[in-house]
Amino acid sequence: MSEAASRGHVVINTEECKGCGLCIEACPPKVLYLSKKFNTHGYHNSAYKGEGCTGCGVCFYACPEPGAITVFKRWDLMTDIRMCPHCREKHKVYSKSTNPDELICTQCLKPINEG
Amino acid sequence: MNKILRKSNVFYDVYERRPGADKLTTTYCPGCGHGILHKLIAEALEDFGVQDRTIFISPVGCSVFAYYYFHTGNVQVAHGRAPAVGTGLKRANPNSIVISYQGDGDLAAIGGLEIINAANRGEGLTVFFVNNAIYGMTGGQMAPTTLIGQITMTTPLGRSVENEGYPIHMSEIIATLEAPVYVERVMLGDTKSIMHTRKAVRKALKIQIEKNGFSFIEVLSACPSGWKMTPIQGEKWVTDTMTKYFPLGVKKDISDTFEGRDFSRKNVEPSELHEVLDIKETRIDAEKIAPFIMKLVAEEIKIAGFGGQGVLSLGTVLSEMGMRHNYEVSWLPSYGPEMRGGTANCSVKISSKKIGSPVVANPTILIAMNRPSLDKFETGVVSGGLIVYDSSLIDRAPTRTDVTVIPIPATKMADELGNTKIANMIIVGALIKYLGIMSQEIVLDSIGDVLKRKELVPLNQKAILKGAEFIKNIK
Amino acid sequence: MPKQFLKGNVSVVKGAILAGCKAYYGYPITPASEIAHAAALYFPRAGGTFIQAESEIAAINMVYGAASAGLRVMTASSGPGISLKQEGVSYCAGSELPCVIVDIMRGGPGLGNIAPEQSDYNQVVKGGGHGNYKTIVLAPNSVQEMCDLGILAFDLADKYRNPVFILTDGFIGQMMEPVEFPEPIAQEKIPEKSWVVKGTAETSDNVITSIELDPDDLERHNLKLQKKYKIIEEQEVRVEEYHTDDAEIVLIGYGIVSRIIHSVIDELREEGVKAGMLRPITLFPFPKRKISELAERVKFFLTAEMSNGQMVDDVRLAVEGKKPVYFYNRMGGNVPSMKEVHDKVIKIMRLL
Structure with missing residues (x-):
């Protein structure tokens, strides 16, 4: 099963993760793991295996950090792919209901229309 | 439910008020329940469209810096006094949505009188009472909700009934009062309990938004640092041990029959004040x-x-x-x-x-x-x-x-x-x-x-x- | 102008409402209770809020909330209640919240009694709570001033974003005199407050707080406060002078004592003694410069107080040893009689 084929998708914002492991424990399909790498705070951050996310959102609610986890529940239906100037790669993009014009990269979570 | 679960707009993108280099993460320890509850509250405020109307009261305790995170009106207050300050805020602007966010020392010990009386008056507040059975911020001392036998810095041999008495059951106490509309004890343990807490948070806020009613949500929550446990052990301890002393469930709910409260003040023009104040001319002949x-x-x-x-x-x-x-x-x-x-x-x-x-x-x-x-x-x-x-x-x-x-x-x-x-x-x-x-x-x-x-x-x-x-x- | 005969404790409430005060939060205590009685009657009628709080601490924190929300707000109590409120006063000062607190002083320490004393001077003027803060302190000596200084208190509170005390004694609270009430202040005359938290989009970036975790930040905050207090000391000193122009002897007192001194000065003048009175109307800012000026030309000062000598310390600091400062006091709820003060002056004159 490839990334594109998964129903859901989870993005871990590495620098906002404190490595508590609650998302890993909570994840029903067990697609999250504690990275061997350290983030700049010195935590082993949580990471997504890259496939198998069902988009259930359990990890999002288990996570105590407001911005550490983003879950795309219907990744399979998201088709808008753009060039992200931050990642220098093409990624799926989304927008918030409060600001529909601003497209955000699903990989780095930064607006692509910026710098 | 939303198609994308992301950081709520009710949180600041960058926590500019937080001193130091790190302005992206909260000040909470890994695995702390505060962050989870913050997320549930922020999500509800965004979904209900009341971010602008909301005033979040930061207490004294680990959540003292809640105003770093919530992009709402913020008032930081003295230890235990949030319900009194909330009374002043709400009565001043009855259309505001006032959240009193308090810990167990804050609400059940030093602020016991304020919460009981604000509840009894039926102030239009939503109270989130985070019960983690310990004083986190001051370094792990006994709380009024510390369990019997639980070791803390001030109960090094474990809390004893003889010396410290029993853990206090705030939800049950609040539920005996007439004015509170909705009182429930929930927990942040397994996935199911978190999703149930999410529902309770939303219901409590709705009661204020729609009817200006008083709600009280006690949230059993892990303090892995204070308890000297891993975050996963912490959530298990909440689920398996704390709930034995603090039974979950709705303690009171009159939201169906509650008709609502009106805190608005009479509009009196300055020109009417002399008459209103019985200020009269004294006749001197x-x-x-x-x-x-x-x-x-x-x-x-x-x-x-x-x-x-x-x-x-x-x-x-x-x-x-x-x-x-x-x-x-x-x-x-x-x-x-x-x-x-x-x-x-x-x-x-x-x-x-x-x-x-x-x-x-x-x-x-x-x-x-x-x-x-x-x-x-x-x-x-x-x-x-x-x-x-x-x-x-x-x-x-x-x-x-x-x-x-x-x-x-x-x-x-x-x-x-x-x-x-x-x-x-x-x-x-x-x-x-x-x-x-x-x-x-x-x-x-x-x-x-x-x-x-x-x-x-x-x-x-x-x-x-x-x-x-x-x-x-x-x- | 409408003139009414009423108690100081009622006058201060009516004055406050005319000043645009919209909320009263308080706890009953003798001899300040009539303030709560009048507030309970008049605030709701005048479009305001009255709540009898569960405690003095709750009351001052309700004040904290209402002030955060931008309302003109007040509370009142007496000695033991003020002791309890001090936590909240410190927070109000730290968060720079404008509010008015009335203290109708009674006998202490402890439960003491309900007779008039002036023994809250230190806890109010010096700041009875923790931290490097000051409150503006106004000291009315008549029922008229309970109204007038009450109104001024709200203006000063807003002007400086600072708590203001009305400090007086049980006699001024309990006595009745004729009062002329001014016209109500128009809502648009009350300054707009951009810093408040009202539950609106415009105020959602505001935060009311007294916490500054970083020592440098907190020092900066403290320096800002001290700068404000310095401006207050330069601009807001108020005194009443009575026959000080040619005075060789100056008696100093505030509140009810100043009324007694006033009568004593009349007696002494009739006897040919060149005596005058200086009455501080503001206790903070204290009229240091005025006293220092007088010290250049008078023979001695006599401070009379209904305390163990709390204000006389400030007088001595202002005189800086240039002239003798004598002290006469009564405590426990006793009020110095005219005769006692008069005889004290005569006795000192014989000594010199």
Whole structure:
């Protein structure tokens, strides 16, 4: 099963993760793991295996950090792919209901229309 | 549910208020329940569209810096006082959505009184009570909700019933009150419980948004650092151990029948305020008072008797009438509960000149309404002064020979008028007649402005006339 | 002008409402209870809020909330209640919240009694709570001033974003005198407050707080406060002077004592003694400069107080040893009589 084929998708914002492991424990399909790498705070951050996310959102609610986890529940239906100037790669993009014009990269979570 | 679960707009993107380099993460320890609850609240506020109307109260405790994160109005308050501050905020702006976010030490110990009374008044607040059975911020001391046997920095051998008593059940206590609309204890344990907490958070906020009702959500929450556990062990401890002492569930819910509260204030224009405050012009008839205010007046009057004789009002009537004759006047009571039912006295000054001290130590006039009053104040009267006493109650005459003495059987005369309590007005009538410094006509005309009970005006007028007549006859 | 005969404790409430005060939160205590009685009657009628709080601490924190929301707000109490409120006063000062607190002083320490004293001077003027803060303190000595200084208190509170105390004694609260009430202040005359938290989009970036974790930040905050207090000391000193122009002896007192001194000065003048009175109307800012000026030309000062000598310390600091400062006091609820103060002056004159 490839990334594109998964129903859901989870993005871990590495620098906002404190490595508590609650998302890993909570994840029903067990697609999250504690990275061997350290983030700049010195935590082993949580990471997504890259496939198998069902988009259930359990990890999002288990996570105590407001911005550490983003879950795309219907990744399979998201088709808008753009060039992200931050990642220098093409990624799926989304927008918030409060600001529909601003497209955000699903990989780095930064607006692509910026710098 | 939303298609994308992301950081809520109710949180600041970057926590600029947080000092130091890291402005992206919270100050909470890994695995702390505060962050989860923050997310549930933020999500609800965003979904309900009330971010702008919301005021988040940061308590003292680990969530003291909640204002770093929530992009709402923020008020940071003293330990335990959030419900009182919330009362002031909500009453000031009834349309605001006020969240009182408190920990267990804050709410159940130092702020116990504030939460009970805010709940009992049914303030339009939503209270989130984070119960993690320990003081996190100050370094892991016992909380009122610490479990029996639980080791903390201040219960190193474990909490004992003998020394510390039992963990306090706040939700159950709050639920006994009449005003709270919705009280539930939830937990942040397994996935199911978090999703249930999400529902409770939303319901509690809805009750404030729609009906201004008081809700109380107790959230059992992990403090892995304080408990010296891993985050996963912490959540297990909440689920398996804390819930034994703190049973989950709805403790009270009258949201279906609750009709809502209205905290809005009446709109009163400044132009209406004088009327609202009973501020009225005092009539002064320059023509009528002219003949009476010719001579220099400097009376210092002591009026004394037992409680119920109308001693204090005798003084206020004399002063008020003095004011209506453009005199400077002051009235000073012996005051307080120990005076009630006991002896009472007041000092009145009526003067042509500005009054300095309102205290009367050596009266020019003593009005003694009972024997103890005469005994107490007789010696203080200035030489050449005046003693008026109620001869129907006082069985001795004053011994002073250097003062004028007027015995008036005021109480007996009042009885004859059908009301013992009117004796004080008989004295007023007599004194005004005797001194000749005020117009009897003005006194009779304006007594209605002075008295609270308007139906007694004719009786008072009669008493004043009777007192005046008494003086006329002895003169 | 409308003139009414009423108690100091009622006058201060009516004055406050005319000043645009919209909320009263308080706890009953003798001899301040009539303030709560009048507030309970008039605030709701005048479009305001009255709540009898569960405690003095709750009351001052309700004040904290209402002030945060931008309302003109007040509370009142007496000694023991003020002791309890001090936590909240410190927070209000730290968060720079304008509010008015009335203290009708009674006898202490402890439960003491309900008779008038002036023994809250230190806890109010010096700041009875923790931290490097000051409150503006106004000291009315008549029922008229309970109204007038009450109104001024709200203006000063807003002007400086600072708590203001009305500090007076049980006598001024309990006594009745004629009062002339001014016209109500128009809503548009009350300054707009951009810093408040009202539950609106415009105020959602605001935060009311007294916490500054970083020592440098907190020092900066403290320096800002001290700068504010300095401006207050330069601009807001108020005194009443009576026959000080040619005075050789100056008596100093505030509240009810100043009324007694006023009468004593009249007596002394009749006897040919060149005595005058200086009455601080503001206790903070204290009239240091005025006293210092007088110290250049008078023979001595006599401070009379209904305390163990709390204000006299400030007088001595202002005099700086240039002239003798004598002290006469009564405590426990006793009020110095005119005779006592008069005789004290005569006694000192004989000593010199």
